[in-house]
Amino acid sequence: MNNDDALIEGEEHRNANGDEGRGVVAVVVILVGAPGSGKTTFCNAVMSAARRAWVRVCQDTIVNGKAGTKVQCLKAAADALREGKSVLLDRCNLEQEQRADFVKLGGSRADVHAVVLDLPAKVCISRSVNRTGHEGNLQGGKAAAVVNRMLQKKEPPKLSEGFSRITFCQNDKDVNDAVGMYCGLGPSDKLPSGVFGQKSKEAKVQLGIMKFLKKVDKDQSQSSFSRETRKSDSCAMEIENKNEDKKEKVDQSTSHSTSLSDVPTLAFPSISTSDFQFDHGKASDIIVETIAEFLQKAKNVRLVLVDLSHKSNILALVWDKAAKKSIDSSKFFTFVGDITQLYSKGGLRCNVIANAANWRLKPGGGGVNAAIFSAAGEALEVATKERAESLSPGSSIAVPLPPSSPLYQREGVTHVIHVLGPNMNPQRPNCLKNDYVKGSKILRDAYMSLFENFASIAHSHAKRENVKDLKAKRESFNDSETSKKYKGFFTSDDEHNNEHEQLLAEIRSDTSKFIKSSEKEKNSAESRKRTWSSWALALHEIAIHPEKHKGVVLEMSNEFVILNDLYPKAKKHVLVLSRLDGLDSLEDAKKEHLPLLRSMHSAGVKWVQKFLSEDSSLSFRLGYHSVPSMRQLHLHVISQDFDSTHLKNKKHWNSFTTMFFRDSVDVIQEIEQYGAAKVSGDEKLLAMELRCHRCRSAHPNIPKLKSHIANCKASFPSNLLQNCRLLSASSVTTAESK
DNA sequence: GTTCTAGAAC
DNA sequence: GTTCTAGAAC
Known part of the structure; x- marks a missing residue:
């Protein structure tokens, strides 16, 4: 492998410097990128400081400043090549099929390069939503939807399509470097071929592999x-x-x-x-x-x-x-x-x-x-x-x-x-x-x-019988060696070993919370309990003394209290609050709590039915936050419009729309099956990019997201439609019959 | 300039 | 959990 790398490096060197005297080599640079990725900016930057003649071919402006067809672009590019000029093709070209005819312009006439402006979806969307007077006229609210749709279909270019060079740009620095490179390209210069800048820090190794593959790819695809x-x-x-x-x-x-x-x-x-x-x-x-x-x-x-x-x-x-x-x-x-x-x-x-x-x-x-x-x-x-x-x-x-x-x-x-x-x-x-x-x-x-x-x-x-059991075992295995392989099927001989190995795997893999707590607070069962800030005790107080809070209680039983969320994150948002003292969060819920969880769930469903009878256009989910902010187990019953001024930040959004939100049906099922429910409490979940809970499109910030969800009519992702996770006027009858 | 986020305090 | 606000992003 090292030999390969060395060889490739040598080749690069020769190519970069050894083509004088070969005369003018035209280049077709096919830009690949979503709207807002900066294709036009790239072209302008190259052309403003170029050392060779470039023609920018842009489908959005090809007919006297107005949009034209692909055929017109092909003709314009071919004309430019005939005049010995190089071409910057400014259209999205995200799919292989869209690029194929332009790649064919190459051959003996010209080198064909791809420059992939692979910037985060968020950036492209943000730019195309905000831009005014863009030639493609892709502005305003529709832009986000268009960008998302296009990005879903994107196929990164491959050497096997016929490119001699592919440059991936993942950030502004990459883009600037690429601009600089094409600016500096004199009339008879030639850039080294291969794939550059693809998502790996070891670009040289990557290039080595890609070059190596290129040959094999072709051979294989033909045979x-x-x-x-x-x-x-x-x-x-x-x-x-x-x-x-x-x-x-x-x-x-x-x-x-x-x-x-x-x-x-x-x-x-x-x-x-x-x-x-x-x-x-x-x-x-x-x-x-x-x-x-x-x-x-x-x-x-x-x-x-x-x-x-x-x-x-x-x-x-x-x-x-x-x-x-x-x-x-x-x-x-x-x-x-x-x-x-x-x-x-x-x-x-x-x-x-x-x-x-x-x-x-x-x-x-x-x-x-x-x-x-x-x-x-x-x-x-x-x-x-x-x-x-x-x-x-x-x-x-x-x-x-x-x-x-x-x-x-x-x-x-x-x-x-x-x-x-x-x-x-x-x-x-x-x-x-x-x-x-x-x-x-x-x-x-x-x-x-x-x-x-x-x-x-x-x-x-x-x-995983229950969380407590697991925690105890974790602690005892915490310091053991790790590099052994897992072994054995379910034979009794290996069972113990397996458990040990797997617990180790779990320690490493599972929510970091456990690791932290076991590191910080070693042996005392009491000290493992989470400490709660004063503001986080409000629900606990209501659960233990509901009679003192008659004003907020909507319904009460021995097992639970129902109240409106003080800061509702949707049109309808109620909490089914367990009254059991000591059960503070989902990770503490065990088999013995199943009757309670089930009655909380059906109380929640009853309220959903009431809400649906008032407004049949709503949909609901019932679930728990993996790591609640407030003490005392509480079930969120929340309508999926998320139409509320109290929904203000990323954490709010992601706590109801990522795996951080654990559907009550799944929680009950997991406790039945495994003795505990999975909690996905990683902080990163709450910091994730903002995606529509219906169509999964990404949005640059909360206000943009909110204006999108106000209008998004896409059906909910299929996983929500299964297992009664989502309750709506059409599904609630089936839920009842279950 | 305004909008928006994110961290600290409660 | 919210509020407040500095300063980043636009």
Whole structure:
């Protein structure tokens, strides 16, 4: 690897300096970026200080200052090239298809570069919302929606599309650097090719990998593309149908038995069959065999083999073989989708996902590895590094995902298991040169290791009897060594060991709260109790002495008191306040509290019904804050309009719209199943960017968000529509009948 | 200049 | 939890 890097560096050097005498080399720079990302600014900056002739081609202004067509842009660009000028293409170009025709302008005539202005969505939205008199006329409230929609479809450019150079800019500094570079580009200069500035701090390594891949990518896409698509086209429909059926089955089962969607589920890609070129027939046999073996031992878990494409060959093979082996289709099935968006796009809850990692456990490269690292954010890189430096073929390592990771927040993924399979590709490290005896063993080991790791995670989850128990164990294990691997299925021999290992994993992964408290206050059970500020005692006072607060109490029983939230964050916002002294927050709730939680819930539902009878346009959620600000357990019953002057800041918003808010139905279910409810109390959750709770679009600040939600009519995300999490006029009748 | 956030005090 | 306000962002 080091050798590769050195080689690449040498090449760069030659390219950057060694092209005098070759004459003028025109460049087509295809800008890629959402509205507000600064494409026009970029063009103007380059052209104002350029050392070569540039023509800016902008679709928004191409017809005498007015918007034109793509064809007109192509013509203008071609004309410019013919005159020996270089081209700055100023249009969004976020999708590959939109870029393809412009890339074709290259070839012998010109180098084609991409400059990706990949600034945070928030920045683009903020700029396009605020701008006035922009040529594209994308202003005002609609801008945010447009930007969001476009960003969802974005496909980062790849060298394989035909670019000779791609520059990613993630912030203003990157943009300025890129401007400077193109300004300084003289008529006969040529910039080094490759990918630059992609999300990795080790740009050189990244470049090395990308260059290395470029060659392989092309080779592969030519050979395996024709081979595979033709073959699979004939059965594509079939697979699609099967998967449709399958998905329906899953949906049905989730709606019938409320627990299925929360069964620990592992989503995994096929290991070694794409980039590592392992034979699909042999691989599918191994997948099905190891799954069958695993499912015999493991109870109450699900496995899902995921591939991006309906045309996946391996998915079809595994599907057929699993059916022939009569593998229980509720415990194992295949799924077509992006493994980093199974929940948000596919409605499939998977708390653990596997990553087809490289031996260095580095992000980038391509395929699943790049996708997962990029979706999980830097948090995964850091967490991975803490655990291991590298991975050997046939093994795997589980990494708990910090709650700050977008994958955790958006998809509910708590662990990523990195797996490394055997390599049959001569252009990759450790190639087995067609030795399928060795290869098959390694692939089998890889899956076994993956499933074992998953089993440990699932097992520990189920083992969480109650929070107190866990805390006690945590403390006793707190100082132990960490680097051992998880081992064993659910055999009694390994059980103790497993618990130990998993508790360690939990200590590291779970909400930092526990760690902090166990570090600060070691052994005394009393001192572990949270201290509350004076203002945080108001609810406790009402709960213990409701008779003194008749003015605010709406309803009262022995178990709870109902009152309006003093600072309602929506049109309707009431609290169902437990009267049980000593039960202060969700993390203290245990099985013994289930009757109380259930009656609080149904009291809340009754109020929802009352509110709905007054205004049927409202929708409601019932839930708890993971870490409440006020003492005394209280259930929020809140309408989803969030139309209130008291909703003023990010914390308010995120406390009701992220995983910080734990739906009462889920809380009850988790306590029934595991003895405790999961709390997502990470501070970062409350500092997250502002997203619409309906359409998930991002907004630059609270006022903009509020004006958006006042008008957003998008349907709620699918997860809220399941399991009676969201109550509305149409759903409440079904909730009642349950 | 105004708008908006975020930290401290309560 | 809210209020107040300095100063960042626009």
